[in-house]
Amino acid sequence: MRTAYRTETVRAAEAALMAELPEGALMRRAAAGLAAACAGLLPRVYGSRVVVLAGSGDNGGDALYAGARLARRGAGVTALLLGSPGEDGRPKAHRAALAALRAAGGADRPASAVAGDPAAALAGADLVLDGVTGIGGRGGLRPEAAALARAARASGAALVAVDLPSGVDADTGTVDGEAVRADVTVTFGAYKPGLLIDPARAYAGALRLVDIGLTPPAGEVAAEALQHADVAALLPHPAAESDKYRRGVVGVVAGSARYPGAAVLCVSGALRGGAGAVRYAGPAGEAVLARHPETLVHPGGPAEAGRVQSWVIGPGLGDTPGVEAVLASDVPVLVDADGLRLLDPAAVRARPAPTLLTPHAGEAAALLGRPREDVEAGRLSAARELAAAYGATVLLKGSTTVVASPDPKDPVRVNPTGTPWLATAGTGDVLSGLAGSLLAAGLAPRDAASVAAYLHGLAARRASHGAPVAAYDVAEALSGAWRDVTED
Numbered sequence: 043m044r045t046a047y048r049t050e051t052v053r054a055a056e057a058a059l060m061a062e063l064p065e066g067a068l069m070r071r072a073a074a075g076l077a078a079a080c081a082g083l084l085p086r087v088y089g090s091r092v093v094v095l096a097g098s099g100d101n102g103g104d105a106l107y108a109g110a111r112l113a114r115r116g117a118g119v120t121a122l123l124l125g126s127p128g129e130d131g132r133p134k135a136h137r138a139a140l141a142a143l144r145a146a147g148g149a150d151r152p153a154s155a156v157a158g159d160p161a162a163a164l165a166g167a168d169l170v171l172d173g174v175t176g177i178g179g180r181g182g183l184r185p186e187a188a189a190l191a192r193a194a195r196a197s198g199a200a201l202v203a204v205d206l207p208s209g210v211d212a213d214t215g216t217v218d219g220e221a222v223r224a225d226v227t228v229t230f231g232a233y234k235p236g237l238l239i240d241p242a243r244a245y246a247g248a249l250r251l252v253d254i255g256l257t258p259p260a261g262e263v264a265a266e267a268l269q270h271a272d273v274a275a276l277l278p279h280p281a282a283e284s285d286k287y288r289r290g291v292v293g294v295v296a297g298s299a300r301y302p303g304a305a306v307l308c309v310s311g312a313l314r315g316g317a318g319a320v321r322y323a324g325p326a327g328e329a330v331l332a333r334h335p336e337t338l339v340h341p342g343g344p345a346e347a348g349r350v351q352s353w354v355i356g357p358g359l360g361d362t363p364g365v366e367a368v369l370a371s372d373v374p375v376l377v378d379a380d381g382l383r384l385l386d387p388a389a390v391r392a393r394p395a396p397t398l399l400t401p402h403a404g405e406a407a408a409l410l411g412r413p414r415e416d417v418e419a420g421r422l423s424a425a426r427e428l429a430a431a432y433g434a435t436v437l438l439k440g441s442t443t444v445v446a447s448p449d450p451k452d453p454v455r456v457n458p459t460g461t462p463w464l465a466t467a468g469t470g471d472v473l474s475g476l477a478g479s480l481l482a483a484g485l486a487p488r489d490a491a492s493v494a495a496y497l498h499g500l501a502a503r504r505a506s507h508g509a510p511v512a513a514y515d516v517a518e519a520l521s522g523a524w525r526d527v528t529e530d
């Protein structure tokens with residue numbers, strides 16, 4: 043499990059650790075890890091050209107100390123100092139770190155001296171260290187830093203963010219203005235939620251975690267990302283005495299005369315999610331049977347379809363009724379797509395069994411009564427708000443799929459396996475069938491949702507290999523993704 047902690051938690055853990063260590067020890071550990079990561083990115087350190095963008099805080103301090111280490115190994119290092127002017131008129135910078143850089147033979151200049159031609163200042167650099175701001179940064183980059191960040195990006199040098207890409211919000215993943223677009227982010231002590239959640243995640247590039255001895259309390263995880271072993275431990279496995287009913291039956295209420303394909307895709311996901319049988323209730327039975335003869339098809343509504351251990355309702359449903367009947371059941375229910383329209387929070391809250399909602403950003407925006415862009419810019423808070431309003435688990439789909447449970451103490455789960463190739467019609471139907479099947483197999487809603495998103499993303503990658511995929515390809519690749527996870 044990859045775990046991320048909020049800034050305040052990281053700072054508290056740092057303070058506790060610093061009290062036990064000689065002054066500057068933590069920063070030295072951070073800088074050593076950072077310099078080693080940079081050295082690994084350069085063909086050779088000796089003779090390479092490194093530019094350090096250094097803000098006035100400790101983030102700049104880390105970058106300057108790392109610059110000093112690289113300078114001692116023969117790199118030509120120049121620091122551009124971005125702090126506001128101090129009493130001596132020079133830009134403020136971490137004093138001891140700047141002294142270390144100078145002692146190692148590095149140069150420094152106020153960034154204002156290169157403001158007229160930032161591109162010239164970055165020309166020929168092999169590596170740029172972004173030490174403008176870390177967890178102390180607020181808002182987007184200021185203009186001077188933004189111009190240098192753009193020039194660094196355009197220079198072709200490897201761009202390494204120190205702790206966080208400057209300009210992104212560590213706790214929420216929002217990006218309010220301009221931010222550094224890094225190739226690699228070397229983060230210290232613990233991941234921060236912004237490194238896992240879009241839009242900020244897209245600015246971070248590849249992530250490296252440097253152990254500086256920090257141990258934030260396990261109870262304060264703010265966001266977490268499952269890995270293969272976590273998913274393998276959660277997946278259902280039939281036992282010797284299992285039969286199809288004991289493995290769980292998932293009911294699917296999806297599709298309409300207009301959209302029969304949604305029913306087929308939802309069932310195709312459900313058949314590969316570990317339930318022992320899939321019951322389909324609705325008007326698209328013929329299309330479902332044509333593709334999936336193993337489905338138990340009922341032409342009527344869900345009320346007459348027979349006993350199930352979970353329901354999935356919504357994909358391609360149009361205006362077909364059925365949501366009330368399904369919500370009235372005493373089994374876990376997944377509501378997606380058309381089922382989310384006009385969904386009554388009170389009806390969901392009153393349910394005796396858990397509910398899982400799987401909106402994309404547009405559907406979440408409609409439920410929250412605010413613009414889609416707001417949801418996309420603040421995924422974590424949007425998912426949390428919806429979960430609280432409905433007393434339900436919420437899987438918010440999109441560039442970073444996040445899963446929030448109604449208990450605010452549960453960390454948000456962030457899916458690490460997604461790929462933009464999934465942004466194609468019908469893949470959401472496969473996902474809801476898959477997650478519903480995992481619910482029927484007995485997984486808790488938060489686990490069913492995050493495991494489904496994980497396998498779904500992995501399946502899309504397997505099916506895609508860098509080329510477009512169709513939703514049905516993703517469904518067919520699910521068994522392979524399952525094997526990848528369990529055989530690892």
Ligand SMILES: NC(=O)C1=CN([C@@H]2O[C@H](COP(=O)(O)OP(=O)(O)OC[C@H]3O[C@@H](n4cnc5c(N)ncnc54)[C@H](O)[C@@H]3O)[C@@H](O)[C@H]2O)[C@@H](O)CC1
Binds near residue numbers: 098101102
């Ligand atoms: N506390 C510790 O022991 C450790 C801290 N570490 C480093 O310390 C960092 C945090 O340091 P600080 O608390 O000094 O804060 P930062 O260095 O992240 O940022 C604070 C400085 O940036 C300026 N600033 C804020 N927003 C800005 C913006 N939008 N544009 C330009 N400048 C802006 C502020 O005026 C302030 O001078 C961490 O991210 C990490 O890199 C590491 O060395 C590990 C150990």
Ligand SMILES: Nc1ncnc2c1ncn2[C@@H]1O[C@H](COP(=O)(O)OP(=O)(O)O)[C@@H](O)[C@H]1O
Binds near residue numbers: 402441462466
């Ligand atoms: N930019 C993106 N990057 C990664 N995954 C995406 C992106 N956009 C959409 N997805 C994924 O694609 C799927 C689309 O689902 P959805 O929007 O419900 O489409 P549909 O209703 O056509 O099935 C979801 O799993 C979502 O997380």
Ligand SMILES: [K+]
Binds near residue numbers: 174176203206207
């Ligand atoms: K930074």
